[in-house]
Amino acid sequence: MIRSLSTAASLLALIAASAASAAPAAAASPGLLAEVRARTPNQEGVYFVLPDRFENGDPGNDTGGLKGDRLKTGYDPTAKGFFLGGDLKGLTSRLDYIQGLGATAIWFAPIFKNKVVQGPKGDESAGYHGYWVTDFTQVDPHFGSNADFKAFVQAAHARG
Numbered sequence: 462m463i464r465s466l467s468t469a470a471s472l473l474a475l476i477a478a479s480a481a482s483a484a485p486a487a488a489a490s491p492g493l494l495a496e497v498r499a500r501t502p503n504q505e506g507v508y509f510v511l512p513d514r515f516e517n518g519d520p521g522n523d524t525g526g527l528k529g530d531r532l533k534t535g536y537d538p539t540a541k542g543f544f545l546g547g548d549l550k551g552l553t554s555r556l557d558y559i560q561g562l563g564a565t566a567i568w569f570a571p572i573f574k575n576k577v578v579q580g581p582k583g584d585e586s587a588g589y590h591g592y593w594v595t596d597f598t599q600v601d602p603h604f605g606s607n608a609d610f611k612a613f614v615q616a617a618h619a620r621g
């Protein structure tokens with residue numbers, strides 16, 4: 462069974478994404494939640510994932526809604542220092558795969574809106590890793606939307 466295990470930063474995103482609606486685990490049954498809560502940390506199999514490098518579920522968000530070359534959009538699937546296109550829809554679509562590995566929890570790199578590109582001229586790279594956060598209340602558009610994050614959490618929680 463999979464349970465979302467988030468970094469403190471990702472928890473903030475979850476709170477932001479679900480602030481206007483029901484609790485994110487509402488889809489899981491009370492018995493399932495009790496089972497999950499009874500597990501100790503050493504019973505979890507944590508799968509760490511960098512969303513940009515996992516699965517591209519929506520090519521429409523690859524440039525994060527930005528126009529121009531890779532120094533404007535951060536997207537260049539031919540360069541390891543730039544966004545490759547992976548996103549939350551892709552991650553959600555591969556929950557069967559992650560569960561099949563035996564993982565019971567998912568921990569992923571920050572997904573918040575972050576600086577697109579930085580670095581000295583000729584040595585620029587993009588924030589595909591998520592660690593240049595500029596807004597802790599919004600999912601970076603390269604990864605999807607707050608609704609996509611909520612859908613991921615609900616799909617993962619529905620598995621336990």
Ligand SMILES: [Ca+2]
Pocket residue numbers: 517518519520521522523546547548603
């Ligand atoms: Ca994408």
